[in-house]
Amino acid sequence: MPASSRTLRVVNDAWLIIPLYNEAPVVRRVIEEARHVFPHIVVVDDGSTDASAAEAATTGVVVVRHPVNLGQGAALQTGFTYVLERTRARWAVTFDADGQHSVADAAAMVERSRAEDLGFVLGSRFLDGSTRVGRAKRLVLRTAAAVSSHSSGMRLTDAHNGLRVIRRDALERLQLRQNRMAHASEIVRQLGATGLAWAEHPVRIAYTDYSRAKGQSLWNSVNILVDLVFS
Structure with a gap:
């Protein structure tokens, strides 16, 4: 276990939701x-x-x-429904299965929601500059953030970050109908419509040899462009 995880306090009132598709080499870790x-x-x-x-x-x-x-949007909605119907969790945390997200970032986002009474906290890889993103992908993500900012009324720097902390009262208002990449914009729009206090939080995305070998960065950029056209 990494040292950063050993020193973190256990979060008992949140459930992690991990959508999973063909990540057998890394998901157990x-x-x-x-x-x-x-x-x-x-x-x-x-x-x-x-x-x-x-x-x-x-x-x-x-x-x-x-x-x-069915697509990541459908997987997330199944997770949302499970948390609402089967648990008493105060927060849901969406977390990717491929090892790119940081447990420490997720815990910090829950604590920020708790301390500042925020309905939701969205991760951003651009707030502190710690994540190195290729020029083409950065342009796509910046464009997506601008479009989502316009449609949601929120000023965002990173609309397609899968690390999110959503308080139960906000989670109850989500009903995703977009199953594939368009779900990211749909989540932002629906969260913005709640009117709840929110924040972006700086997070680090680890672009690993594993994810690069899968061609994930390029494929995600293509999917995001499709999302912008058809969402």
């Missing part, structure tokens, strides 16, 4: 690290064709399975 801080986790396996669901199940967390791949 991601969950095991997160559980030291977030003991309550629901993983939504979105029709993986590899051993992802089995790997997640070995950690003892809740695993909910979609029989076919």
Whole structure:
């Protein structure tokens, strides 16, 4: 376990929601690290064709399975419904399965929501400059943030960051209908419509050898462009 996780306080009143699709090589490690801080986790396996669901199940967390791949938006909505209907969590935290998000950042965002009475806290990789992003991807993400800022009425620097902390009263007002990349803009719009106090929080995204080998950065940029056109 990384030193940063060893020194963090356990967060018992939040549930981590991890959408999962074909991340068998890394998902067990991601969950095991997160559980030291977030003991309550629901993983939504979105029709993986590899051993992802089995790997997640070995950690003892809740695993909910979609029989076919529906998209990340659908996986998140399944997680939202589980947390609202099956737990008393005060917060839900959306957290990626591929190891790019920081458990320390997630914990800090929950504590910020608690301390400042915020309905939701959105992660941003651009607030402190700690994440190095390629020029093309940065341009796409900046454009997406500008479009989402206009549609939601919120001034955002990073609208497509999967690390989010959502308080229960805000979570109750979310109903995602966009299953694929357009869900990111939909979440922002629906959260903005709540009128609740909110903040962006600086986070670090770890672009790993694993994610680069999957071609994830380029593929996500293409998906975000599609999202901007059709959302």
